[in-house]
Amino acid sequence: MSERNERETERLAELQRIIRRLHAGEPPQQVKEQLRALLGQVSTEEIAAMEQTLMREGMAVEEIMGMCDLHHQVMAEMIAAAPQEVPAGHPVDTLRRENAALAARASELRTLLEALAAPTTGAPAAEEQALAARAALNDLMDVEKHYRRKENLIFPFLERHGISGPSKVMWGKHDEARALLKALERAWPAAGAPAGAWRALAEGPAARALSALEEMIAKEEHILIPMTLERFAPEEWGDIYRQSPEIGWCLVDPRGGYEPPPPAGGVPAYARSGGAEGSAASAAPGAVSDGVVLPTGSLSLEQLRALFDTLPVDITFVDAEDRVRFYSEGKRVFVRAPAIIGRLVHHCHPPKSVHIVEKILDDFRSGRQSAAEFWIEMRGRFIHIRYFALRDAGGRYLGTLEVTQDATGIRALQGERRLLAYE
Known part of the structure; x- marks a missing residue:
């Protein structure tokens, strides 16, 4: 093994040890300082490798989900802050703009709920704010399309590059966010509810749902998007772009300007690569000129x-x-x-x-x-x-x-x- 590979292996092993200590309850601030001293900067590749190694060693997906927020809190500051530029209309451009729209609506909902929870809010103003808050929540429910595009398009292409651990963890976090948003919807106060009901909503179901939503946005921006930009070929992004309308967009539509490259040889990437996770391609049968005979x-x-x-x-x-x-x-x-x-x-x-x-x-x-x-x-x-x-x-x-x-x-x-x- 080369000296460089030995250093990378040792760094990954040390990273796993620190994450296990974090999971065992060590204060995040203390772990963060040790990570800085060890690494200076953590790459998305190392995060993916760490999660997959922990899974191979027998740690359950649900257990990794449980510490996902903790290790993201520690690592987010240590990942390169400057986002890589992409053309307007590129799938990543759309993901980022959707995240910005979701973050804005989450902030708006939080502000409206705080106003409704104030006992000095008059009835006419409260009614108007309650309608605006409900509209903001309805917009946030549109995150379902954002998550489905990741689950049905981004994650399969990651698997073709041998990366399945982070997508399993992230899908589990999607389901947590979905459940919390639905719980917020069910807990919504009736018309004319007093300030105390809005305070309970703001400090309970709303706080949990908005936190889950915003944490997922941060994970995408700091981990998922850099990981995909490092690995996906232009033709793969073209396939993702062409398949996205079937699922739809969240709050914003793609901007014009992106020209997806045609599939190499006229064959989409999913057909070229065959099975996921690097398996050999399966030869597609040729079309029979006189049809299918049964x-x-x-x-x-x-x-x-x-x-x-x-x-x-x-x-x-x-x-x-x-x-x-x-x-x-x-x-x-x-x-x-x-x-x-x-x-x-x-x-x-x-x-x-x-x-x-x-x-x-x-x-x-x-x-x-x-x-x-x-x-x-x-x-x-x-x-x-x-x-x-x-x-x-x-x-x-x-x-x-x-x-x-x-x-x-x-x-x-x-x-x-x-x-x-x-x-």
Whole structure:
């Protein structure tokens, strides 16, 4: 091992020891001073390597999430402060502008709640401030699109560069922020509530939700964005840019001026790289000129695509190696983006549900089970989710099919309809 590599290895080991001490309860200020003396500056690469090493050594994602805020507090000041410039309209430019808009709305909401909590606020002013505060909260709920673009686009490309630890931790922190924002929404006082109710909201649910939101903004600016700019090729940013409209934007629209480079060789990055985390690329089958021939008939590719787009269910196929290989387009219940193709399905779910996914796949692969189903209430809709094991004629496991359907209308049906009637 070269002298430089030995120094880097020792620095990483020392960094892990300090983070473990921090997690054990050592005062952050004391750890911060020791980090300064040791490093002077911590790179995003070292942070990613540290988190992944801790996971490999058996530390749970949830445990790393628990100390994520502490070690970010220590490290944020030590990461290069000057942000790398990108063209207007670049995906990073949009992420930063969304963060600025979210931070502004969070600050506005905090100020309005403090005013509402003041006992001297008159009724007319309080009513106006309450409406403005609710509008600010509604805007903050739009962060869902921001988080989904990270989860469905940024994280898959990080995995292609061999980085999965930070994205797992960050997804878990997304879910914490989501839960806190929903709790704030549920705790919102009724019209005409007294100042004490607003004070309780400001010091409790609002303080927790806004803190989680602002801490995530800081993590993106200090860690995630520099990490992606160091690693992603222009063609990868082009793919992210082209896939982003499917999910949407948070509070702001992309600025003009960015011209995404075309995919190398006309093939998107997710198709070029195959599976995530550096696995070998899978060769895509060439199009058959006379269509797809099956035992029960044949379809042109155009017909086949239209068929999948029109089905009243969402379909996602995971192969025998647990990698996502296909999903149907059209109107979906759960968002999908082409970047997930080739991705390990375990990385397509939040940390709290990964164990369920693994259980289903293990049971299907072993032959113990061949189907599983769930149903949930989501935003006033009744969602039915089913999983089926795919096997060949000899019983060999080929993969898992996920079928999701918004069954709200079906569930409400009564009686019979035997005559033609259009809705």
